[in-house]
Amino acid sequence: MGGDESPHTFVDAAVIFLQHHPFVHIILFGDQAVIQAALHHLDSQSVSTRLTIRHAEQFVAPEDKPSLALRHKQKSSMWMALTAVAEGSAQAILSPGNTGALMAMARHVLGSLEGIDRPAICKRMPISRSVCYVLDLGANLIADVKQLQDFALLGAALVEAEGLSPARVGLLNVGQELQKGTDLLQDANESLKAATRFQYLGFVEGNAIFDGSVNVVVCDGFSGNVALKACEGLARYLAADLHSYFAASWTKRLLGTLIKILANGWFKRLNPDAYNGALLIGLNGIVVKSHGGANRAGFIAALNVAADLAQRRPDQLLTRWLSENR
């Protein structure tokens, strides 16, 4: 309920997702009347047995303060959906709502993994032929050495849950040379060298997010957020700029259409919506956050992330790792 748009797009995406994934069941938490009105316009008959509506009296608004939402919105769709995950009646939650409130409620309802003080926001980057997770993306604007170590472990579990082992992990810095960066990064670098669950490769620069050299880029939430949004901005800019190139004449328009057909997979990379769906990692359960203003394709992409993680369960792998380390 708490996205930027009306829930129609979200409901639409859920129906289409179910049509393509016969073994998935979706529970929609929110205003029953609104959801039913949205379903009324859709061809949802074929999936109706795998689509449940649970009415919520409240919803968390985008502008709600997390601390207040936590106290006063315990009948909200967000709280109810998290409770379903905590009780085991759902295996993952996808929310397009207020990120701060989602993190606060998830920590309260699901709890953090034992040994992880602060969960992180993480995204799998859209690179082919390789896997790269970047974290934190904004849950912790400043991160100390322990947190950076935690992020490395959380990222490594995500990689290992995809069947890649050991994960190659890098620490984001302004240069690869040993003397680069702040004292904090120097200390974190030393601590990470002792890691046993993954292969620590030392400092990496921003380009490592895309060059395939590492599977996990560890950073504080401020740098991660800035890097991700700068890249999204560049991709959108390139797409718009290319569009105007190919709109200049009919021969160029024809050529543009041809390329879009032939290199469709490539063009998709210029559309950050296609890579919607960030993971809140470090919690007892799978929590996925969608952009509030995503379009249908964006919500479907985020549903894919949630369904995929519900099967891989990096949180359970982490629980095992953390208990073995104690």
Place this chain on the structure above:
Amino acid sequence: MGGDESPHTFVDAAVIFLQHHPFVHIILFGDQAVIQAALHHLDSQSVSTRLTIRHAEQFVAPEDKPSLALRHKQKSSMWMALTAVAEGSAQAILSPGNTGALMAMARHVLGSLEGIDRPAICKRMPISRSVCYVLDLGANLIADVKQLQDFALLGAALVEAEGLSPARVGLLNVGQELQKGTDLLQDANESLKAATRFQYLGFVEGNAIFDGSVNVVVCDGFSGNVALKACEGLARYLAADLHSYFAASWTKRLLGTLIKILANGWFKRLNPDAYNGALLIGLNGIVVKSHGGANRAGFIAALNVAADLAQRRPDQLLTRWLSENR
């Protein structure tokens, strides 16, 4: 002398640049024998009257510590070139060498502008139909409120020196909402509201670097460096990925060639080398830094930046602004 490659590429770029810019004179500082050997292979006859060689006994190595270079490398090509700028026999310096040493020597030889404690590294972003400078890009990994204010002023002068006035300035944060970000950013935001030399637009996110909403993105050197390198990484990744798409079959190769001809200006954007040349701003003089490992086109791009700034002289505008404010 201090780039990653032999100086041949640099000398080659200088000759070609002179051939295309009849009113420019270049002084090459370095090992005379090496430079002459490089020139020997080039068709430099036509520009020889505008190309001077000044022999330097020393050069700053990429691994030299800035503090030691400052003390022991006062006969280096870098020091000599900066001295030429200080004495007025050159209007700008372009160096492919050690960035830290260049900053330290520039502060010593040229001096910082009065009122600017710490110069910044700045780059003009490759967007069409708009101008956007991002700073700091790594000279100051942590920046306090005064420094962020300085960066805003330095960036605004660069924009105004291009004939755009007033500059629109944004402060990089993880969200545009007022309550977002660290206490430091909150304080900087309040201080910047009092600015009179430019239009301060408040917090911006990473995508603002490319969306044309602001002319200056102000940030600490760590975030700026990370954002820039992440974007360079994305551009290189997209270029390589597109290349492999179009290499798949001969029809695709043909199409790929056609597009590269028709949308050449667009493809150039995927090549960060074409945007080589960062400015060290806040100094009494124009100091431009090239990537050490740039190719010929990259060095030519950086020479363009230096020649352009030598005409616009944002440092002189800044001197006037700063003296008027005292």
